[in-house]
Amino acid sequence: MSDGEYDYLIKFLALGDSGVGKTSFLYQYTDGHFNNKFITTVGIDFRERRVIYNSTGPDGTTGRGQKIHLQLWDTAGQERFRSLTTAFFRDAMGFLLLFDLTNEQSFLNVRNWMSQLQIHAYCENPDVVLCGNKCDLSDQRAVSQEEARELAEKYGITYFETSAASGQNVSEAVDVLLDLIMKRMERCVDKSWIPDGTVRANGPSNLDLSEGSDRGKCAC
Amino acid sequence: MAGEIWQKIGEGFVQEYYNQFDNTNRMAIANLYSPNACLTWEGSAFQGKEAIANKLASLPFKMIKHIITKQDFQPTIDSCILIMVFGQLKADDDPPMAFHQVFMLKSQNGGWACTNDVFRLGVHNIPV
Numbered sequence: 001m002s003d004g005e006y007d008y009l010i011k012f013l014a015l016g017d018s019g020v021g022k023t024s025f026l027y028q029y030t031d032g033h034f035n036n037k038f039i040t041t042v043g044i045d046f047r048e049r050r051v052i053y054n055s056t057g058p059d060g061t062t063g064r065g066q067k068i069h070l071q072l073w074d075t076a077g078q079e080r081f082r083s084l085t086t087a088f089f090r091d092a093m094g095f096l097l098l099f100d101l102t103n104e105q106s107f108l109n110v111r112n113w114m115s116q117l118q119i120h121a122y123c124e125n126p127d128v129v130l131c132g133n134k135c136d137l138s139d140q141r142a143v144s145q146e147e148a149r150e151l152a153e154k155y156g157i158t159y160f161e162t163s164a165a166s167g168q169n170v171s172e173a174v175d176v177l178l179d180l181i182m183k184r185m186e187r188c189v190d191k192s193w194i195p196d197g198t199v200r201a202n203g204p205s206n207l208d209l210s211e212g213s214d215r216g217k218c219a220c
Numbered sequence: 221m222a223g224e225i226w227q228k229i230g231e232g233f234v235q236e237y238y239n240q241f242d243n244t245n246r247m248a249i250a251n252l253y254s255p256n257a258c259l260t261w262e263g264s265a266f267q268g269k270e271a272i273a274n275k276l277a278s279l280p281f282k283m284i285k286h287i288i289t290k291q292d293f294q295p296t297i298d299s300c301i302l303i304m305v306f307g308q309l310k311a312d313d314d315p316p317m318a319f320h321q322v323f324m325l326k327s328q329n330g331g332w333a334c335t336n337d338v339f340r341l342g343v344h345n346i347p348v
Contacts, residue, residue, distance in 0.1 A: 018280065023315055077314030080281050081341055082262035 006050065006069040010181060011091055012174070013073045015113050016098035017106040018080055021133040024164035025098060026072045029174055032167070046073045053182055068178065072096075089120035094127045094177045099148075101132045101161065102140040107148065114155055127180040128157045129173050136163040226301045229332055230293035233325055234305055237334075238286040246277040254326060254333035261339050272337070281311035286319075300335070301325040318342025 014022040030047040049072070052065040073092065075084065097113055099106040110130065118124050130152045132143060145161060152159035158176050162169040233252070240249045250273035253259075259266040259275065266275045288307040296302055303323040310316040324336035 018311075019313055076317060076343065077311055078317065078341055078343055080279060080311050080314070082264075 006067040008066065009069045009071065010093055010178070011071045011073060012094045012096060012177060013075075013089065013092035014096045014098060015075070015117070017100070017103075017109050018077055020098045020100040020103070020106050021164045022096075022098050023074050023076065025096070025131070025133060025162065025170060026074055028164045028167050028170045029072065046071050048072070051178065053178060055182060055186065066182075070174070070178070072174075084116075086120045089117065090122060092121070092126075094181045095121070095129070096131060096173065096177060097128050097157075098131045098133050098162075099143070101134050101143050101148075102137050104142045107132075107143045107151075110151060125156075127177060127184060128155070129177045129180075130155075130157050130159045131162045131169075131173050132159065133162050133164060135161040135168060136166045224293075224295075226295040227293045229325065230301050230303045231291070233301075233323065233332060233334070234288065234291055234303060237323075238288065241276070242285055246279075247273045249273055249276055252334050253337070254328055254335045257333070257335050257337065259337045259339070262341065281314075284309060284311045296324075299327065301332070 014026055016022055026047050030049045049070045051068045051070060053068050054065050055063045075088075078084075095117060097110060097117075099110050101107075114128070117126060117128065130148070132145075132148050135141075148161075149159050158173075158180075160169045160173040160176075162173055164170065237249070237252055240246070240252065250269040253269040253272055255269055256267065257269055257272060259272045261275060264275075266272050286307055286309045288305060290306045292304045294302045301324070303325065305319075305321045305323070307319060307321075308316045309319050319342055320340050322336070322338040323334050325332045326335045
């Protein structure tokens with residue numbers, strides 16, 4: 001799966017206050033384990049993973065699995081040194097918004113992150129999955145599941161309680177976000193809403209097209 | 221070139237600067253700057269030792285550690301010292317990041333003070 005062939009390149013961005021666990025969350029998703037070591041390689045700001053997305057057609061049939069190349073971008077803590085600019089949000093198609101269940105301020109700041117997204121993302125209602133991270137630290141919990149759910153409902157977004165340490169709900173959260181993106185793409189006849197360079201049809205040759213449905217293919 | 225006087229002064233400054241930055245109240249770092257010093261921090265400009273110290277003290281992390289990889293020094297034609305520092309920093313639990321920092325030192329009132337300071341993170345493949 002490490003070849004250059006894929007149907008879509010999709011960029012996700014992990015957002016949230018410093019210290020909520022964005023880097024560990026992405027590390028857990030792409031490498032399958034929790035990294036609490038000092039990483040000596042600097043300058044790697046995104047992680048990648050290939051997934052197969054199986055869309056379900058209007059008639060209930062399952063289409064050809066689509067090869068998705070997921071790029072998961074991390075702020076890597078740069079927000080401590082400079083404010084994140086418009087360009088930072090613009091290129092992402094989906095957003096993983098994390099807060100720390102043991103840190104109430106990081107939960108209160110979810111509102112600020114949501115308004116930043118509404119201003120700077122490619123559209124006013126981008127696909128967002130809210131993750132209350134560090135749910136393994138139950139004895140230090142400062143945010144209840146109810147209040148987090150309530151906030152997610154207010155914004156009409158999905159909520160997960162995740163743990164980058166144990167892996168709980170990490171892939172589930174990313175899968176839901178990918179599903180939202182793919183559904184949005186299928187809904188869109190006019191693909192002009194897609195930010196430049198975020199989705200790229202790279203894989204299917206004419207041969208591929210002839211053997212399966214081309215529904216959902218991006219024309220750009 | 222090793223052991224030149226400007227190099228010794230430069231090394232002393234760099235050591236003192238990051239010691240103060242990492243280990244003490246960052247407001248005290250104001251003492252290393254000249255009264256009208258200029259700082260360009262990630263493209264944002266600050267002038268005056270107080271404005272600079274306020275900016276550095278307000279950076280949102282509890283702990284920071286700088287590790288210097290390499291440093292270079294040059295004397296200028298007007299008897300100042302130009303310094304380039306290349307290293308890594310680690311703030312709280314974030315992954316380490318590369319940084320570059322350039323200083324200009326000027327001899328004032330029998331001591332050396334920083335008149336110019338330019339800082340950038342070494343983050344390349346990320347939208348800014």
